[in-house]
Amino acid sequence: MSDLSFEEALKQLDAILESLNDDNLTLEQAIQYYEEGIRLHQCCEALLNEASNRFTEINESLKS
Amino acid sequence: MKVKPLKVSEVNNYIRKIFYSNPILNNVSVIGEVKDLRHSKNGYQYFSLKEDHSMIHCVCFQPDLEIPEDKIAVIKGRVETYDKRSVYQLIVQEAEIMSEGLESQYLKELMAKLEKKGYFALDQKKKLPAYPSKIGVITSMEGAVIADIKRVFDECQVGLDVYFYNAYVQGRSAVFNMVAGLKYFNEVLPCDVIVLARGGGSKVDLEAFNDEVLADTIFQSRVPVVTGVGHGTDLSIADLTADREVQTPTAAAELLTRHYHLAIRNLPHIKDHLIQKYQQISLQKFYYVNLLKDRLIRWDYAYYLSRKQHHLSKKISDISNESAQYIFQRQKSLNARKKQLDEHDYKGILSKGFFLARNQLGELITDLKSVSTGETLSIEDRAHFVKVTITEKGEK
Numbered sequence: 001m002s003d004l005s006f007e008e009a010l011k012q013l014d015a016i017l018e019s020l021n022d023d024n025l026t027l028e029q030a031i032q033y034y035e036e037g038i039r040l041h042q043c044c045e046a047l048l049n050e051a052s053n054r055f056t057e058i059n060e061s062l063k064s
Numbered sequence: 065m066k067v068k069p070l071k072v073s074e075v076n077n078y079i080r081k082i083f084y085s086n087p088i089l090n091n092v093s094v095i096g097e098v099k100d101l102r103h104s105k106n107g108y109q110y111f112s113l114k115e116d117h118s119m120i121h122c123v124c125f126q127p128d129l130e131i132p133e134d135k136i137a138v139i140k141g142r143v144e145t146y147d148k149r150s151v152y153q154l155i156v157q158e159a160e161i162m163s164e165g166l167e168s169q170y171l172k173e174l175m176a177k178l179e180k181k182g183y184f185a186l187d188q189k190k191k192l193p194a195y196p197s198k199i200g201v202i203t204s205m206e207g208a209v210i211a212d213i214k215r216v217f218d219e220c221q222v223g224l225d226v227y228f229y230n231a232y233v234q235g236r237s238a239v240f241n242m243v244a245g246l247k248y249f250n251e252v253l254p255c256d257v258i259v260l261a262r263g264g265g266s267k268v269d270l271e272a273f274n275d276e277v278l279a280d281t282i283f284q285s286r287v288p289v290v291t292g293v294g295h296g297t298d299l300s301i302a303d304l305t306a307d308r309e310v311q312t313p314t315a316a317a318e319l320l321t322r323h324y325h326l327a328i329r330n331l332p333h334i335k336d337h338l339i340q341k342y343q344q345i346s347l348q349k350f351y352y353v354n355l356l357k358d359r360l361i362r363w364d365y366a367y368y369l370s371r372k373q374h375h376l377s378k379k380i381s382d383i384s385n386e387s388a389q390y391i392f393q394r395q396k397s398l399n400a401r402k403k404q405l406d407e408h409d410y411k412g413i414l415s416k417g418f419f420l421a422r423n424q425l426g427e428l429i430t431d432l433k434s435v436s437t438g439e440t441l442s443i444e445d446r447a448h449f450v451k452v453t454i455t456e457k458g459e460k
Contacts, residue, residue, distance in 0.1 A: 005067075006394065010397070010398070010401070013401050013405075014401070014407075016402050017401060017405065020404075020405075020408045026430070027428065027430060028427075028428045028430070030236055030408060030410065032113050033408070033429070034405070034409065034410060037405045037408070038405065041398065041401065041402055041405060044398050045398065046351070048391060048394055048395060048398065051390075054389045055384075055387035055388070055390075055391065059380070059383070059384040059387065060381070061199075062380045
């Protein structure tokens with residue numbers, strides 16, 4: 001899971017969202033998908049935070 | 065039998081009398097081509113009457129009698145000799161034109177033919193070298209021509225290499241000799257320029273210079289050819305074919321040394337000019353170098369550096385902005401998905417009095433028919449769970 005890139009995680013999140021919109025979805029499946037979606041979202045956010053921090057770090061080093 | 069020796073005058077007189085008393089020689093009509101017509105001061109006209117390789121001298125004492133030069137004519141008169149010089153000549157009484165001279169006709173046709181071949185065209189003429197160093201002269205070693213030419217070349221003291229090719233310039237061998245000379249100075253001893261020279265002569269004597277083979281050789285010569293053939297007014301075919309023609313051999317030599325003489329005369333002037341030019345150019349260069357030095361000194365390197373610095377800062381700020389934008393865009397698209405995900409949050413339902421029931425395996429119970437009495441279930445809300453045991457089961 002931690003090996004996932006931001007783009008791959010986002011792609012999987014999109015697939016989850018599409019599945020969640022399916023009307024024939026059972027409640028059990030919906031919960032499973034939802035939990036997986038939340039997990040992917042957290043993963044993306046973490047990757048994004050990491051990237052942002054790296055950018056800031058580099059920019060600071062450029063300015064100094 | 066012993067014969068008494070006669071005096072020269074007696075023999076000459078005797079011959080004169082025989083000529084005089086001969087009825088044929090006394091009244092004769094001769095047909096031939098009139099050549100080399102000359103007029104003496106006292107109005108006498110001298111010429112040659114020619115037929116192929118035979119010739120008879122003629123004299124006309126009547127200044128008004130028109131002698132048709134270069135024409136075939138019938139000359140009436142008597143053949144005479146005289147005591148002083150026992151040379152016979154035809155004393156002309158009448159002259160009647162027959163037709164245009166055969167030779168002239170031939171010459172005209174040849175000229176037309178060669179002109180058509182481009183032999184006389186100015187754009188075919190090779191340029192003479194201004195400063196020739198190797199000069200080939202084709203002329204007869206006999207006669208004054210060679211001394212004249214040598215004198216002119218010697219006067220030009222620049223160490224010219226002048227080579228002479230001995231050639232007959234009149235008579236039967238002339239064409240052959242001159243052609244060989246031209247080939248010699250093209251192939252055996254290549255020169256910068258060739259001079260074909262001959263002193264003055266009568267029209268008949270210059271026949272060799274109207275030869276087609278000679279014209280061919282001159283035209284084909286890789287080395288430029290100058291003719292210096294003493295002649296009257298008419299140019300020979302050789303003159304017309306040559307790259308340059310002048311009136312005399314001396315003139316040819318003068319033509320080829322002209323630039324040397326000019327250069328020698330101008331040397332001091334050229335030297336002055338060079339020095340002047342050098343000074344002018346070096347002054348210009350010094351001025352230019354100083355100008356560059358001034359510009360260098362006045363160059364504001366601090367301003368240059370500050371501009372570069374500014375440029376660099378802008379780049380850094382651009383990079384920073386770009387990266388922030390990059391993160392922002394992705395955060396935005398992630399947020400959009402989070403919003404969609406929230407719409408599917410089942411936990412909202414749990415706050416409205418609904419609970420989730422799971423069996424011991426953690427599986428969600430969706431139909432109570434599947435549970436049996438005595439089984440323990442887990443009941444969950446948003447934050448809590450309780451374990452319950454089924455005591456009763458029935459239908460509603």
